[in-house]
Amino acid sequence: MKISKIEPFILHVPVTRGAISDSTHDLTHWGAPGVVIHTDSGLCGYGYTGTHAHLPTDRLIVNCISETYGPLLVGEEPHNVIELWEKLFHFPPAQWVGRSGITQLALSAVDIALWDLKAKAAGLPLWKFLGGSAGTKITAYNTDGGWLNWSSQELIDSMRRQVEEGYRGVKLKVGSPDAYRDLERIEAVRKTVGPRIKLMVDANGRWDLPTAISFGQKLSDYDVFWFEEPIWYDDLAGHAALARAVKTPIALGEQLYGLDDFRDFITAGAVHFVQPDAVRLAGVTEWWRVADLALAHHLPVVPHIGDMMQVHLHLAIAHPACKLLEYIPWLRECFEEPATVRDGWFIIPETPGAGTTLRSAALERYNVM
Ligand code: MG
Numbered sequence: 001m002k003i004s005k006i007e008p009f010i011l012h013v014p015v016t017r018g019a020i021s022d023s024t025h026d027l028t029h030w031g032a033p034g035v036v037i038h039t040d041s042g043l044c045g046y047g048y049t050g051t052h053a054h055l056p057t058d059r060l061i062v063n064c065i066s067e068t069y070g071p072l073l074v075g076e077e078p079h080n081v082i083e084l085w086e087k088l089f090h091f092p093p094a095q096w097v098g099r100s101g102i103t104q105l106a107l108s109a110v111d112i113a114l115w116d117l118k119a120k121a122a123g124l125p126l127w128k129f130l131g132g133s134a135g136t137k138i139t140a141y142n143t144d145g146g147w148l149n150w151s152s153q154e155l156i157d158s159m160r161r162q163v164e165e166g167y168r169g170v171k172l173k174v175g176s177p178d179a180y181r182d183l184e185r186i187e188a189v190r191k192t193v194g195p196r197i198k199l200m201v202d203a204n205g206r207w208d209l210p211t212a213i214s215f216g217q218k219l220s221d222y223d224v225f226w227f228e229e230p231i232w233y234d235d236l237a238g239h240a241a242l243a244r245a246v247k248t249p250i251a252l253g254e255q256l257y258g259l260d261d262f263r264d265f266i267t268a269g270a271v272h273f274v275q276p277d278a279v280r281l282a283g284v285t286e287w288w289r290v291a292d293l294a295l296a297h298h299l300p301v302v303p304h305i306g307d308m309m310q311v312h313l314h315l316a317i318a319h320p321a322c323k324l325l326e327y328i329p330w331l332r333e334c335f336e337e338p339a340t341v342r343d344g345w346f347i348i349p350e351t352p353g354a355g356t357t358l359r360s361a362a363l364e365r366y367n368v369m
Pocket of ligand 1: 202204229254
């Protein structure tokens with residue numbers, strides 16, 4: 001099997017509940033710039049990254065895929081995923097301009113498409129190809145029900161609905177200019193969902209260290225399961241200081257680009273719940289290394305899902321450090337086999353590949369290239 005053609009795409013898909021905000025981002029659409037890798041066997045691999053659907057930025061990513069990485073891929077044997085990853089990651093002109101950022105997001109899309117192809121060629125869903133078991137239980141927690149731009153009543157109604165639907169965990173966005181408003185909302189949500197539901201809070205990197213410390217010290221009053229991205233993403237020393245100052249565990253990783261970053265945060269004791277995202281980490285290849293690193297430190301891996309669950313469901317089933325996965329339904333209609341939750345558990349996918357195969361109707365409807 002040889003790679004015969006690289007076909008880029010950019011999907012912009014509306015988020016399901018209208019415009020949503022956290023402390024840092026305002027979204028109306030989720031972006032999926034990506035690639036279909038064609039082969040002379042007729043099999044195709046699908047891979048993409050995740051963005052805020054800003055077309056000029058998304059074009060930079062697909063240009064990197066098609067103009068920089070494409071010529072390095074055509075004619076190659078797609079089974080050699082790790083060798084190809086090394087070739088692209090260490091390609092000197094690309095590495096010179098970025099070991100993080102756009103080059104990593106572009107490599108993520110390529111690497112995911114290659115793993116999709118490899119699993120399809122084996123006739124297996126990726127989780128099974130990677131050694132996972134069909135009996136694995138992955139708990140879903142819902143992130144699409146606690147946005148910062150909602151009123152307290154909308155928030156409470158949404159949280160009540162999620163618990164009725166069977167979710168065992170819910171996430172609430174915090175990081176407001178007024179931290180007391182956030183505490184009032186946490187108290188109201190805890191009352192609504194009861195004592196047994198996991199409640200996570202996420203500040204999306206908004207606060208400074210003193211605010212995060214004083215806010216964080218109050219979280220244990222509400223049995224908050226984790227405090228996510230409390231301060232600036234790259235502030236290793238700040239997160240380590242925060243982790244020593246508060247009882248609530250720290251979660252982060254969605255903004256980290258590589259294995260070196262995770263090694264430094266983990267060894268500094270700056271993170272407890274490790275949240276790697278294959279769409280930022282240059283794909284499945286690097287994601288697996290990060291998950292193994294976390295496992296070696298006996299830390300749970302709870303992937304961030306910039307792919308809107310599809311690949312990460314397979315990875316969560318296969319990797320022993322994963323038991324819990326985020327649920328956000330925005331891209332579900334785009335896929336041949338969308339990730340699905342029933343009674344609070346993810347259903348184990350059955351179709352060969354990484355779960356990334358797009359329905360042709362989705363490409364027709366949402367491709368903005
Ligand atoms: Mg987050």
